Amino acid sequence: MTRVVLWIMARGFLRDRGALLMSVVLPVAVFLVFAAIFAGASGEQLQINVAAADEQHTEESARLMAALTRDSALVVTVVTSTDSVRERVRAGAADAGLVVRGAGRPLTDLTGDGEAPILIVADPVRAVAAKILMGQTQRAYFTALPDVALRSTATLIGEAFITYTEAQRDSLESRFAELRQDLKESDPSGSADPGPFDGLMLQSTVGAASLGASHVAYYAGAVAMLFLFFSAVHGALTLVEERDAGLLDRLLAGPGGMTAVVGGKFLFLVVQGVLQVTVIFIVAWLLYDVDLPGRWLPFLVITGAASAAAAGLALALTAASRTKRQAQTLANIVILIISAVGGSMVPRFLMPPLIKSLGWLTPTTWAVEAYSGLFWRNDPLTDLVVPVALLLGAGLGGLALARVFARRLERV
Amino acid sequence: MAPPLELTDVRRSYGAGRGLAGVGLTVAAGQIYGLLGPNGAGKTSLVRAITGRLRLDGGTVRLFGQDPADPASRRRLGLVPQDIALYHDLSVRENLFAMGRLAGLSAAAARAALDRALEWIDLADRADSLVGTLSGGQQRRVNLAAGTLHEPGLLVLDEPTVGVDPPAREGIHRLLLELKARGTAILLATHDLEQAAELADRVGVLVRGRLAAEGTVPALVAEWFPAGAKDLSLTLGAAPPPPASLVLEGAGLTPDPARILWTGPFRGGVDGLPGLLASLAAAGAPVADARIREPGLRGVFFRVAGEEMVG
Numbered sequence: 001m002t003r004v005v006l007w008i009m010a011r012g013f014l015r016d017r018g019a020l021l022m023s024v025v026l027p028v029a030v031f032l033v034f035a036a037i038f039a040g041a042s043g044e045q046l047q048i049n050v051a052a053a054d055e056q057h058t059e060e061s062a063r064l065m066a067a068l069t070r071d072s073a074l075v076v077t078v079v080t081s082t083d084s085v086r087e088r089v090r091a092g093a094a095d096a097g098l099v100v101r102g103a104g105r106p107l108t109d110l111t112g113d114g115e116a117p118i119l120i121v122a123d124p125v126r127a128v129a130a131k132i133l134m135g136q137t138q139r140a141y142f143t144a145l146p147d148v149a150l151r152s153t154a155t156l157i158g159e160a161f162i163t164y165t166e167a168q169r170d171s172l173e174s175r176f177a178e179l180r181q182d183l184k185e186s187d188p189s190g191s192a193d194p195g196p197f198d199g200l201m202l203q204s205t206v207g208a209a210s211l212g213a214s215h216v217a218y219y220a221g222a223v224a225m226l227f228l229f230f231s232a233v234h235g236a237l238t239l240v241e242e243r244d245a246g247l248l249d250r251l252l253a254g255p256g257g258m259t260a261v262v263g264g265k266f267l268f269l270v271v272q273g274v275l276q277v278t279v280i281f282i283v284a285w286l287l288y289d290v291d292l293p294g295r296w297l298p299f300l301v302i303t304g305a306a307s308a309a310a311a312g313l314a315l316a317l318t319a320a321s322r323t324k325r326q327a328q329t330l331a332n333i334v335i336l337i338i339s340a341v342g343g344s345m346v347p348r349f350l351m352p353p354l355i356k357s358l359g360w361l362t363p364t365t366w367a368v369e370a371y372s373g374l375f376w377r378n379d380p381l382t383d384l385v386v387p388v389a390l391l392l393g394a395g396l397g398g399l400a401l402a403r404v405f406a407r408r409l410e411r412v
Numbered sequence: 413m414a415p416p417l418e419l420t421d422v423r424r425s426y427g428a429g430r431g432l433a434g435v436g437l438t439v440a441a442g443q444i445y446g447l448l449g450p451n452g453a454g455k456t457s458l459v460r461a462i463t464g465r466l467r468l469d470g471g472t473v474r475l476f477g478q479d480p481a482d483p484a485s486r487r488r489l490g491l492v493p494q495d496i497a498l499y500h501d502l503s504v505r506e507n508l509f510a511m512g513r514l515a516g517l518s519a520a521a522a523r524a525a526l527d528r529a530l531e532w533i534d535l536a537d538r539a540d541s542l543v544g545t546l547s548g549g550q551q552r553r554v555n556l557a558a559g560t561l562h563e564p565g566l567l568v569l570d571e572p573t574v575g576v577d578p579p580a581r582e583g584i585h586r587l588l589l590e591l592k593a594r595g596t597a598i599l600l601a602t603h604d605l606e607q608a609a610e611l612a613d614r615v616g617v618l619v620r621g622r623l624a625a626e627g628t629v630p631a632l633v634a635e636w637f638p639a640g641a642k643d644l645s646l647t648l649g650a651a652p653p654p655p656a657s658l659v660l661e662g663a664g665l666t667p668d669p670a671r672i673l674w675t676g677p678f679r680g681g682v683d684g685l686p687g688l689l690a691s692l693a694a695a696g697a698p699v700a701d702a703r704i705r706e707p708g709l710r711g712v713f714f715r716v717a718g719e720e721m722v723g
Contacts, residue, residue: 246495250558253463253491254514255483411465 273307312398414477549580
């Protein structure tokens with residue numbers, strides 16, 4: 001009995017050549033994409049986009065900027081001011097920012113009065129990018145400016161330890177004791193004052209006051225897109241199910257024909273998608289202070305467009321398939337790839353550059369960027385026009401494609 | 413005025429001799445046309461051609477004089493597919509409302525039509541039951557009602573009583589005769605020869621994509637059975653040896669492909685049957701089962717289909 005059931009399942013699997021091919025070949029494609037993405041997430045191929053400005057315009061600051069530009073872990077875009085750096089980080093064009101500050105101490109003076117010479121601009125959504133930039137900046141400082149580092153240390157020694165009187169030795173011992181005490185009292189996470197050599201850099205953040213809201217703005221959009229796609233495919237599969245059940249024969253005998261069938265399903269999937277995403281964002285508002293009530297209209301516009309994109313794509317994939325098994329396999333795999341590349345599973349800035357660029361071809365990235373722009377970066381509404389137009393275009397394009405593919409079901 | 417359905421030389425080839433090979437027929441208002449044919453004869457293709465879903469190699473299909481590819485012409489067409497083409501997770505009322513709207517009725521008209529339909533199919537008390545919970549016969553009645561809500565001038569039915577018990581079948585027949593009385597033209601594609609004989613004003617036998625016989629049942633019987641001949645069916649225990657085959661062919665019978673079942677007009681009548689059976693036994697082909705009837709649609713169908721299939 002068991003063997004017979006096994007045989008029946010195997011025959012069905014082998015007979016549907018399209019589904020068989022997709023079941024065997026496409027997972028390999030998914031594996032390769034995921035491997036590339038997660039390899040990036042491990043840091044091996046990580047490249048941080050950095051916006052940098054040199055306000056000191058000294059020989060030392062120029063050498064530091066040149067060293068940063070040469071660093072293979074960084075992609076440096078040089079801008080002219082602190083404001084420009086902050087704007088690029090806020091807008092997501094850069095993962096983190098760096099300013100050699102005109103208002104700070106010279107790079108040659110790490111211990112004097114005044115603020116640190118280097119400002120690191122961080123986006124809490126991509127906090128790790130700022131940490132990486134700080135590490136790379138320290139490395140660049142000590143490798144590109146060794147004379148400056150040595151001069152700073154000599155100055156420090158000259159000022160504090162040049163005369164070894166009894167009182168100075170006592171003072172030195174006392175200072176060492178203080179340093180040891182500071183280390184004992186310091187937070188293991190490193191957030192407390194690390195000591196007197198912390199004079200090189202200062203960190204600042206951009207965007208919303210609530211760190212939670214910023215993370216949620218990213219992930220709410222990312223998760224919403226993933227589930228939008230899955231729900232849309234589930235709904236679109238009724239096209240194949242209705243054909244198999246004979247319902248399509250009856251629907252197509254009516255005056256509305258296939259255009260009414262595909263159009264009706266598209267509209268339902270859009271409404272379903274809007275409800276689904278709205279629920280996700282209501283939870284995000286209630287639990288994480290995402291400002292949904294204040295921006296409900298642009299939210300609805302983005303969500304309607306995102307739902308249209310998911311509906312159009314799902315219908316096109318379903319209509320292109322000859323069997324339900326083909327439709328399910330094809331849709332699942334396409335959704336997984338789009339979601340992975342688009343940023344639903346791994347934050348986009350952790351991806352290798354190629355995958356990150358490919359993300360811009362996916363509706364997931366357009367939607368995630370639009371939601372982040374609206375709820376986190378406070379982009380002007382005009383900045384939402386392009387992603388919304390792309391999402392709508394994808395939705396209507398998918399709908400048109402589905403209508404074309406459905407001709408196969410309509411007339412035989 | 414153009415007839416509800418008119419097919420002229422409809423052709424569509426799928427290769428290997430399959431498809432439609434020049435079908436022409438007309439169904440008038442208030443007429444039931446029974447479309448018979450063995451499996452693979454082209455009935456489903458013909459139904460698809462009528463609903464505008466088949467690309468034709470040649471010929472024309474006209475619904476009330478219009479091309480069925482034109483959506484407006486399909487407003488006067490009702491289709492009852494062989495499958496229970498209903499949403500099983502919707503109630504009877506919801507299904508009928510949806511089907512009425514899809515057929516082009518306004519919401520108010522669809523509600524009025526479904527109320528009438530529920531009375532007509534005697535399911536008003538199950539109106540709010542999910543279709544999936546109904547019996548097979550009840551589902552068939554809803555399936556029929558769903559195709560008639562908009563009171564189509566032409567109703568096409570594909571095996572409307574397959575899989576239902578005799579009382580449910582009779583119920584469907586009654587509904588079809590009521591539709592006919594209202595002037596609806598009905599094309600009934602069926603394997604049920606008794607159903608076709610009982611209901612159809614005209615019958616067409618489709619074999620290998622062409623109408624091999626067409627007319628009223630009495631005219632077809634007169635065409636395929638000589639006067640006084642009976643419809644004889646003999647089932648042998650095994651394929652007959654050559655001498656027995658000569659006896660069978662001499663009696664005017666034709667075999668099925670396995671040469672076990674022999675049917676045809678038998679001029680000898682009831683009185684001549686014992687002599688024939690004795691001759692066959694003597695020729696080495698004892699008969700396992702013998703049936704002799706007055707000629708009817710069944711005999712015509714086997715003669716037409718048998719000759720076409722064998723020849």
